[in-house]
Amino acid sequence: MFPDSFDWNDTAKFSKLLNGTDTITSPEQISQLDFFVYAAKHYPLVSGLMIALFIYFLFSLYLVVKNFRRHKWAE
Template sequence: MFVVSTLINWYQGSQLVDYPEEWKYTAKFTKWLYNREKIYNSHDISQLDFFVYTAKFYPVYSAIMVISFLHFILVTIYSIWRIRKARYDVSLPLSDKKK
């Protein structure tokens, strides 16, 4: 789901190249990465700015991407925790308490 939502965001954000009037307000990463005050060509726009454009004009797609990413991270952490717990439980020696 994360990969699909990322591709949708990227595609929707690519509309930024068609709207030069938005470059001033939306192409924040391009200005920051390349240290430019003004963008003159659509080829200068960073791919990261496509995601900024999508978040600005299509927030539902961005929310789906963020939620699916967080879900992926949580499932990964839970899986690692469960595997480590299973290894720990198996490796504990049985204790024989003598009374």
Template structure:
């Protein structure tokens, strides 16, 4: 495996790690806003039932809160994770497998887009458009790869 591949993986992991830590920090403001627990703590409600104190908040709910009210770093998480999935899928799968994984990931993003489509917050709307854009781009890329098989994606013709 080449240095170009591993450097891209390393940079993608650094961006993912940084954006995850910043999102987690920004979302920790949920602990101070008790009125928001009912709307921004779905994982805590699944685990503990109703949330009665800040000790009942699950760490995953910090990401939900950050996505609703400050979507920049959760968006960076989505983009860097998508890049890593595409990069690893390109390396692991052949033409057909990569095309299918790209289409499947695009459909998952489009389904996520539908789930958050009714969000009343600006952050939810921003993530809706991000999921929609990334999902459509992945499905279109998978279709292009399927329709034009002579595009060998940088691989030699003898593979």
């Protein structure tokens, strides 16, 4: 759903740069990065948890790859 359209003209900084316009007139013009900034602005706990879990996932993936490479070279 398209939240408060007046708020998007102040919040959608990245969309304005990508589209080369000064105003946002439709939801299709809003980039996903601006949706994330909007969510971080209005729901900071959920956004922070999502970032923390993504970093945890990347770190876990790094450890799995590192462990796999170490065991493969030991054979």
